[in-house]
Amino acid sequence: MKNDYLKELGHLGMIARLKRLSDNMLYSIRDVYRIKNIDIEPNWHFVFLILKDHKTRTMSEMAEAFQLSQPAVVKIINKMKKRGYIDIVQDGHDNRKRQLRLSKKAVDLLPMFETIWSAGQLSIRQMLQDNEQFLAELESLEQQLQHKSFNERILTNLKCQEK
Amino acid sequence: MKNDYLKELGHLGMIARLKRLSDNMLYSIRDVYRIKNIDIEPNWHFVFLILKDHKTRTMSEMAEAFQLSQPAVVKIINKMKKRGYIDIVQDGHDNRKRQLRLSKKAVDLLPMFETIWSAGQLSIRQMLQDNEQFLAELESLEQQLQHKSFNERILTNLKCQEK
DNA sequence: TATATTTACTTAACTAGTTAAGTATTTAAA
DNA sequence: TTTAAATACTTAACTAGTTAAGTAAATATA
Numbered sequence: 001m002k003n004d005y006l007k008e009l010g011h012l013g014m015i016a017r018l019k020r021l022s023d024n025m026l027y028s029i030r031d032v033y034r035i036k037n038i039d040i041e042p043n044w045h046f047v048f049l050i051l052k053d054h055k056t057r058t059m060s061e062m063a064e065a066f067q068l069s070q071p072a073v074v075k076i077i078n079k080m081k082k083r084g085y086i087d088i089v090q091d092g093h094d095n096r097k098r099q100l101r102l103s104k105k106a107v108d109l110l111p112m113f114e115t116i117w118s119a120g121q122l123s124i125r126q127m128l129q130d131n132e133q134f135l136a137e138l139e140s141l142e143q144q145l146q147h148k149s150f151n152e153r154i155l156t157n158l159k160c161q162e163k
Numbered sequence: 164m165k166n167d168y169l170k171e172l173g174h175l176g177m178i179a180r181l182k183r184l185s186d187n188m189l190y191s192i193r194d195v196y197r198i199k200n201i202d203i204e205p206n207w208h209f210v211f212l213i214l215k216d217h218k219t220r221t222m223s224e225m226a227e228a229f230q231l232s233q234p235a236v237v238k239i240i241n242k243m244k245k246r247g248y249i250d251i252v253q254d255g256h257d258n259r260k261r262q263l264r265l266s267k268k269a270v271d272l273l274p275m276f277e278t279i280w281s282a283g284q285l286s287i288r289q290m291l292q293d294n295e296q297f298l299a300e301l302e303s304l305e306q307q308l309q310h311k312s313f314n315e316r317i318l319t320n321l322k323c324q325e326k
Numbered sequence: 327t328a329t330a331t332t333t334a335c336t337t338a339a340c341t342a343g344t345t346a347a348g349t350a351t352t353t354a355a356a
Numbered sequence: 357t358t359t360a361a362a363t364a365c366t367t368a369a370c371t372a373g374t375t376a377a378g379t380a381a382a383t384a385t386a
Contacts, residue, residue, distance in 0.1 A: 005213055005228035007302065011287040012280060015188045016206060017301060020230060021308075022181035023343065026372085028313035029178075035318070043179060043372080050168055060334060065168035067183060072373055074336065096334040096381050117175060119320035124174040126316070127307045134304075137294040138180060139170065144290045145184070150191035153289070155198070157282035186373065189342085206342080223364060235343055237366065259351050259364040 032116065044080060045117050048102065048110060051086075056099040058091070195279065207243055208280050211265065211273060214249075219262040221254070 006013035006020070029042040046066055050057060057065070063073045077100060080086045085106040091097035102110070128134050169176035169183070192205040209229055213220060220228070226236045240263060243249045248269040254260035265273070291297050 003228060004230060004305075005209065006230070009209070009212065010284070011291070011298070012208070012284045014287055014298060014301070015185050015192075016209070016229075017305070018181050018185035019189070019343080021301065021304060022178050022185065023372095024308060025178045025313045026182070027344070028317070030371090031314045032317050035314070036321075041371080045175070046168065046172070046179070049172065058334075059336095065166060066179075067167060067169070069374065070335065071337080071375085075372080094334085094382070098335075115321065115324060116317070119317045119324060120313075121173070121175045122320045123313060123316040124177055126320075127304055128174070128300075131296070131300040131303060133294070133296070134300045135174070135177060137291075137297045137300070138177070138184065140294060141184060141290055141297075142167075142180070145187060150188045150283075150286060151194045151198070153286035154191070154195050154279070154282045157285045157289075158199075158278065161278060161282060182373080186342095190374070193341090204341080221364075222366095232344065233365070234345085234367080238342080257352070257364085261365075 029120065032120075036116065038113065038116065039083060040085070040113065041079070044076065044085070045113070047076060047080060047100075048085075048106065048113065051100065051102045051106075052110065056089075056101045058097045058099060062100070192283065195283075199279065201276065201279065202246060203248070203276065204242070207239065207248070208276065210239060210243060210249070210263075211269065211276065214263065214265045214269075215273065219252075219264045221260045221262060225263070 006017050026042045032038075033040060033042075047062065050062065050065060059070060059073050059077065062068075062077075063070045066073070077086055077088075081088060085103055087101050087103050089099045089101065091099050169180050189205045195201075196203060196205075210225065213225065213228060222233060222236050222240065225231075225240075226233045229236065240249055240251075244251060248266055250264050250266050252262045252264065254262050
């Protein structure tokens with residue numbers, strides 16, 4: 001293990017370390033798909049699983065469920081459609097909406113994909129075995145930021161410092 | 164708080180939640196800089212601080228210290244140079260190397276920047292007050308992945324499942 | 327019923343990272 | 357001492373997200 005300046009920075013390095021960690025794991029997943037010759041990309045599993053649970057969902061429902069921006073969802077869905085995993089049906093009642101659902105190809109391949117995802121899930125569980133609270137603490141951070149955004153927190157602390 | 168499908172996914176949603184969290188905080192920092200009319204970008208503070216500590220550093224030394232790829236460092240440094248925060252001096256002993264150091268402008272503005280960074284640091288400490296182990300657990304994950312990469316872990320678990 | 331506002335989705339332009347491949351210099355080896 | 361390999365940096369092409377602005381349809385209002 002080489003020197004890690006971000007660790008030396010303590011709390012100030014946390015944000016970048018979180019990004020580094022999630023990037024690292026994301027690229028690993030991409031590698032696994034490549035090695036196993038699976039033609040999907042990381043993060044698509046959210047879409048597969050939510051459409052497995054709910055049959056159909058619109059773009060904005062997904063954006064809300066994942067707490068991602070709508071353009072982010074549009075990009076993911078367009079790629080998945082291009083590779084034949086998603087069928088898009090115009091909503092009969094509201095012509096603005098587009099109902100998304102899994103294609104036959106997606107439904108057929110889903111069980112195979114799920115073996116990969118559960119191996120990934122197991123890997124994470126194994127790494128967390130001694131510190132199962134990590135997810136709870138992650139949730140605590142999410143909730144606190146939901147309640148008061150990080151920039152508000154910084155600005156508040158800046159005002160206090162000025163005094 | 165709306166439904167959060169990533170939370171429902173448990174361990175499988177962790178990677179994306181880590182990204183979402185670090186993105187959220189990063190955008191907040193950008194907002195703070197904009198509000199305070201500060202002409203720097205998030206993550207530049209690593210560079211300011213490492214060059215404050217060590218006077219000069221090369222591109223590759225930085226890449227190693229931050230555990231980022233060299234192209235990532237090159238991009239950051241080029242932007243910082245363009246805005247006048249970094250001076251680049253060709254190394255006398257090795258013509259491949261470029262020694263980076265803070266410009267006068269950077270040194271002059273540094274104390275002001277540091278008030279912002281310490282407000283940010285304080286904000287993180289405040290959010291973590293009840294779960295100070297979060298950083299330790301983050302470090303544990305980093306170390307485990309250093310020891311055995313996430314894709315190796317997934318492939319190992321896949322093999323076990325097959326049996 | 328015509329107009330204004332909201333909602334659903336899309337597009338464009340941006341940030342922040344990656345890998346792969348290219349150039350130039352230095353070091354090691356035959 | 358010439359050649360091969362490694363190192364330092366750069367460039368190109370890609371992924372994954374953002375915000376801001378645009379279009380079309382639905383809803384609310386005067």
